[in-house]
Amino acid sequence: MKFSRHWAMPNRDTFSVPPIGDFVRGYLAGSKVSVDPFARDKRWATHTNDLNPDTAAEHHMDAEAFCLMLAAQGVRADCVLFDPPYSPRQISECYKAIGLEVGMKETQNAALYARVRTAIMPLLSDGATVLSFGWNSAGMGVGRGFELVEILLCCHGAGHNDTICLAEHRLPPAKREPTLDL
Ligand SMILES: C[S@@+](CC[C@H](N)C(=O)[O-])C[C@H]1O[C@@H](n2cnc3c(N)ncnc32)[C@H](O)[C@@H]1O
Numbered sequence: 326m327k328f329s330r331h332w333a334m335p336n337r338d339t340f341s342v343p344p345i346g347d348f349v350r351g352y353l354a355g356s357k358v359s360v361d362p363f364a365r366d367k368r369w370a371t372h373t374n375d376l377n378p379d380t381a382a383e384h385h386m387d388a389e390a391f392c393l394m395l396a397a398q399g400v401r402a403d404c405v406l407f408d409p410p411y412s413p414r415q416i417s418e419c420y421k422a423i424g425l426e427v428g429m430k431e432t433q434n435a436a437l438y439a440r441v442r443t444a445i446m447p448l449l450s451d452g453a454t455v456l457s458f459g460w461n462s463a464g465m466g467v468g469r470g471f472e473l474v475e476i477l478l479c480c481h482g483a484g485h486n487d488t489i490c491l492a493e494h495r496l497p498p499a500k501r502e503p504t505l506d507l
Contacts, residue, residue, distance in 0.1 A: 327475040335481040339408050339458050339488065340367055348477045348490050349406065352454055356404035360395060360448060362388035362441060363409045370406055377423050388437075392444035401450040408458040409437060411486075442469065449495055457491045464491040470501035 331344035340346045353359055353369055361370035366381040374391040375382035384391055388409070395402075410416040413432035420427040430436070442465055445455065455471065457464045465471040475492035 326473055328478075329476075330478040330480060332480045332482070335485050335488075338365060338367070340369065342479060342488065344477065345458070345479055345488060345490055348475075348492075349456060352404055352456055352492060356402075356454075358400065358402045358450075359404040359406065360392070360400070360402040360445075361406040361408075362391050362445075363407070370404075371402070372400065376419065379423075388441045389444040392441065392448055396444070396447040400448060402448050403450050403453045405445050405448065405453065405455045406458075407438075407441070407445070407455055409441065410434065411459045438463075451495065451497060453495045455493050455495070457493070458488060460486050460489060462489050462491060465493050465495075467502060470496050470498075472496050472500075 333342045333344050336342045340349050349369065359370035360372045361367065362374050364370065364373035364375050364380070364382040367373065368381060368383070372395055373382040374384040374386055374388060376385060376387060378385040386394070410419050411434070413434055416432045416434060416437065417427045420431060446469065455465050462476065464473065471493040473491060474494050477490040479488040479490065481487065
């Protein structure tokens with residue numbers, strides 16, 4: 326597993342942080358079909374989405390519904406970018422920015438991550454890579470049949486959380502944990 330640590334100024338547009346942008350572009354360079362369910366203004370992936378209609382993404386749906394729609398259309402991706410809001414507060418800000426009601430249920434980041442990660446699964450081709458960004462290193466995980474291949478830790482200075490960037494490869498069926506395969 327590759328590990329690196331870089332220092333860079335923080336930016337709300339995650340992929341505009343230079344080492345993180347390089348990390349994403351490196352994986353997209355080897356990809357034929359990619360999906361970004363939380364894209365904001367980045368049109369780097371083949372299929373882009375963001376809940377906020379004032380962003381440059383191609384679609385403006387909830388990330389889970391977007392992934393399920395693509396899967397139903399027969400899209401199979403070899404690279405998926407997973408860059409959601411990182412905290413309940415950030416989720417609340419995203420929802421309020423577009424005039425949506427937010428309660429305890431909507432702002433649970435673990436619940437958002439779980440339902441979107443589950444919706445990503447039918448989209449993936451064999452050997453696909455999922456890149457995850459946030460404040461923890463849980464990622465897709467072994468339970469979904471993934472192997473961690475790279476961690477990039479991006480330090481933004483005192484008082485800021487690091488951005489933890491993961492690359493995980495989906496293992497072939499024979500190498501997945503049989504009891505945990507989803
Ligand atoms: C961390 S930002 C993505 C930044 C982007 N990767 C970049 O580099 O510029 C997260 C985005 O997710 C969007 N978002 C929040 N909740 C969402 C949801 N349930 N479905 C789809 N998009 C959502 C927000 O509007 C926000 O633009």
